[in-house]
Amino acid sequence: MMRRDRRLGTIAGMGLLRNRGLDGTRYTMREKLFAIGDDFWIENDSGEKAFKVNGKALRIRDTFVLESPSGDELFTIQEKKLSIRDKMQVERAGQTVATIKKALITPLRERYSIEVEGGPDLEAKGNIVDHEYEFKRDGDKVAEVSKRWFRIRDTYGIEVAPGQDDALILACTVCIDSMSRPG
Secondary structure (H helix, E strand, O other): OOEEEOOOOEEEOOOOOOOOOOOOEEEEEEOOOOOOOOEEEEEEOOOOEEEEEEEOOOOOOOEEEEEOOOOOEEEEEEEOOOOOOOEEEEEEOOEEEEEEEEOOOOOOOEEEEEEEOOOOOEEEEEEOOOOEEEEEEOOEEEEEEEOOOOOOOOEEEEEEOOOOOHHHHHHHHHHHHHHHOOO
Protein backbone atom coordinates (compact mmCIF):
# COMPACT_ATOMS: atom_id res chain seq x y z
CA MET A 1 0.00 0.00 0.00
CA MET A 2 1.60 3.23 -1.18
CA ARG A 3 0.36 6.74 -0.87
CA ARG A 4 1.43 9.90 -2.56
CA ASP A 5 2.95 12.47 -0.19
CA ARG A 6 2.01 15.79 -1.78
CA ARG A 7 4.29 17.76 0.52
CA LEU A 8 7.47 15.89 -0.41
CA GLY A 9 6.59 14.89 -3.96
CA THR A 10 7.52 11.30 -3.19
CA ILE A 11 5.68 8.07 -2.78
CA ALA A 12 5.62 7.08 0.87
CA GLY A 13 6.31 3.44 1.53
CA MET A 14 9.04 3.12 -1.09
CA GLY A 15 11.65 4.61 1.20
CA LEU A 16 14.21 7.29 0.63
CA LEU A 17 17.11 4.99 -0.15
CA ARG A 18 15.55 2.21 -2.11
CA ASN A 19 18.09 -0.51 -2.93
CA ARG A 20 20.90 1.31 -1.15
CA GLY A 21 21.53 -1.15 1.65
CA LEU A 22 21.01 0.93 4.81
CA ASP A 23 17.34 0.04 5.25
CA GLY A 24 17.22 2.36 8.25
CA THR A 25 15.08 5.10 9.71
CA ARG A 26 14.53 8.07 7.45
CA TYR A 27 14.14 11.71 8.45
CA THR A 28 13.31 14.91 6.59
CA MET A 29 14.98 18.21 7.34
CA ARG A 30 14.64 21.63 5.78
CA GLU A 31 17.87 23.42 4.93
CA LYS A 32 18.74 27.08 5.45
CA LEU A 33 16.73 27.22 8.64
CA PHE A 34 19.63 26.77 11.02
CA ALA A 35 19.67 30.28 12.39
CA ILE A 36 19.86 31.25 16.00
CA GLY A 37 16.37 31.85 17.28
CA ASP A 38 14.78 29.54 14.70
CA ASP A 39 12.97 26.41 15.79
CA PHE A 40 12.05 23.63 13.37
CA TRP A 41 10.96 20.01 13.32
CA ILE A 42 12.75 16.98 11.94
CA GLU A 43 10.10 14.59 10.63
CA ASN A 44 10.27 10.85 10.07
CA ASP A 45 9.36 9.30 6.70
CA SER A 46 5.71 9.07 7.82
CA GLY A 47 5.58 12.84 8.22
CA GLU A 48 5.43 12.67 12.02
CA LYS A 49 7.39 15.14 14.14
CA ALA A 50 10.33 13.12 15.49
CA PHE A 51 12.70 15.76 16.92
CA LYS A 52 12.62 19.52 17.44
CA VAL A 53 15.67 21.72 16.92
CA ASN A 54 15.46 24.76 19.16
CA GLY A 55 17.80 27.58 18.08
CA LYS A 56 18.62 29.46 21.26
CA ALA A 57 18.53 33.23 20.77
CA LEU A 58 20.58 35.82 22.63
CA ARG A 59 23.62 33.60 23.04
CA ILE A 60 27.19 34.64 22.24
CA ARG A 61 27.89 31.43 20.36
CA ASP A 62 25.72 29.27 18.10
CA THR A 63 23.59 27.05 20.32
CA PHE A 64 20.90 24.56 19.34
CA VAL A 65 18.99 22.09 21.48
CA LEU A 66 17.71 18.81 20.03
CA GLU A 67 14.47 17.89 21.81
CA SER A 68 12.07 14.98 21.75
CA PRO A 69 8.50 15.70 20.52
CA SER A 70 7.44 16.01 24.18
CA GLY A 71 10.08 18.71 24.80
CA ASP A 72 12.69 16.62 26.63
CA GLU A 73 16.19 17.94 25.98
CA LEU A 74 18.28 15.24 24.28
CA PHE A 75 21.40 17.14 23.20
CA THR A 76 22.79 20.66 23.39
CA ILE A 77 24.83 21.65 20.36
CA GLN A 78 27.31 24.51 20.82
CA GLU A 79 29.90 26.23 18.72
CA LYS A 80 33.30 26.43 20.35
CA LYS A 81 34.78 29.90 19.99
CA LEU A 82 38.48 30.70 19.96
CA SER A 83 39.53 27.42 18.40
CA ILE A 84 42.02 27.14 15.54
CA ARG A 85 39.51 25.44 13.27
CA ASP A 86 35.75 25.18 13.18
CA LYS A 87 34.53 23.02 16.03
CA MET A 88 31.18 22.28 17.67
CA GLN A 89 30.33 20.08 20.61
CA VAL A 90 27.29 17.93 21.28
CA GLU A 91 26.49 17.59 24.96
CA ARG A 92 24.06 15.45 26.94
CA ALA A 93 23.29 16.55 30.51
CA GLY A 94 26.34 18.84 30.52
CA GLN A 95 28.76 16.13 29.36
CA THR A 96 30.40 16.24 25.93
CA VAL A 97 29.37 13.20 23.87
CA ALA A 98 30.78 14.27 20.49
CA THR A 99 33.09 16.92 19.04
CA ILE A 100 32.72 17.80 15.36
CA LYS A 101 35.71 19.34 13.57
CA LYS A 102 36.03 20.52 10.00
CA ALA A 103 39.06 19.01 8.27
CA LEU A 104 41.87 21.45 7.59
CA ILE A 105 42.69 20.01 4.16
CA THR A 106 39.99 18.69 1.89
CA PRO A 107 41.38 17.81 -1.55
CA LEU A 108 38.19 16.97 -3.49
CA ARG A 109 35.40 16.61 -0.98
CA GLU A 110 34.53 18.18 2.31
CA ARG A 111 35.21 16.15 5.41
CA TYR A 112 34.31 16.43 9.08
CA SER A 113 35.69 14.29 11.89
CA ILE A 114 33.39 13.41 14.77
CA GLU A 115 35.10 12.32 17.96
CA VAL A 116 32.58 10.28 19.96
CA GLU A 117 33.27 10.01 23.70
CA GLY A 118 33.32 6.41 24.86
CA GLY A 119 32.74 4.95 21.40
CA PRO A 120 34.11 4.64 17.88
CA ASP A 121 34.53 7.93 16.01
CA LEU A 122 32.58 8.96 12.93
CA GLU A 123 33.50 10.76 9.73
CA ALA A 124 31.21 12.76 7.48
CA LYS A 125 32.45 13.05 3.91
CA GLY A 126 31.03 14.21 0.60
CA ASN A 127 29.46 17.32 -0.86
CA ILE A 128 28.41 18.94 2.41
CA VAL A 129 27.12 22.21 0.94
CA ASP A 130 24.80 20.36 -1.46
CA HIS A 131 23.68 17.93 1.28
CA GLU A 132 25.09 14.84 -0.45
CA TYR A 133 27.30 13.07 2.06
CA GLU A 134 27.73 9.99 4.23
CA PHE A 135 28.55 9.26 7.84
CA LYS A 136 31.00 6.39 8.26
CA ARG A 137 32.32 4.52 11.27
CA ASP A 138 35.38 2.30 10.73
CA GLY A 139 34.76 2.50 6.97
CA ASP A 140 31.12 1.35 7.22
CA LYS A 141 28.31 3.67 6.16
CA VAL A 142 26.02 4.34 9.14
CA ALA A 143 23.98 7.23 7.70
CA GLU A 144 23.44 9.07 4.46
CA VAL A 145 22.29 12.63 3.76
CA SER A 146 20.80 13.53 0.38
CA LYS A 147 18.69 16.12 -1.40
CA ARG A 148 18.22 13.92 -4.46
CA TRP A 149 15.35 12.08 -2.79
CA PHE A 150 13.13 15.17 -2.89
CA ARG A 151 11.60 17.31 -5.57
CA ILE A 152 10.83 20.13 -3.17
CA ARG A 153 13.57 22.72 -2.74
CA ASP A 154 15.26 23.37 0.58
CA THR A 155 14.53 19.84 1.83
CA TYR A 156 16.90 16.97 2.38
CA GLY A 157 16.74 13.57 3.95
CA ILE A 158 18.82 11.63 6.42
CA GLU A 159 18.72 7.85 6.59
CA VAL A 160 20.25 6.29 9.69
CA ALA A 161 21.19 2.61 9.66
CA PRO A 162 19.57 0.30 12.21
CA GLY A 163 21.33 0.10 15.56
CA GLN A 164 22.72 3.65 15.44
CA ASP A 165 21.95 6.54 17.80
CA ASP A 166 19.56 8.44 15.51
CA ALA A 167 19.43 11.53 17.73
CA LEU A 168 23.24 11.78 17.83
CA ILE A 169 23.52 11.43 14.04
CA LEU A 170 20.85 14.13 13.60
CA ALA A 171 22.61 16.40 16.12
CA CYS A 172 25.86 15.95 14.13
CA THR A 173 23.96 16.79 10.93
CA VAL A 174 22.75 20.05 12.55
CA CYS A 175 26.36 20.84 13.52
CA ILE A 176 27.70 20.18 10.04
CA ASP A 177 24.94 22.24 8.43
CA SER A 178 25.62 25.12 10.80
CA MET A 179 29.40 24.91 10.29
CA SER A 180 29.13 24.75 6.49
CA ARG A 181 27.10 27.95 6.21
CA PRO A 182 29.09 31.02 5.18
CA GLY A 183 29.43 33.73 7.78
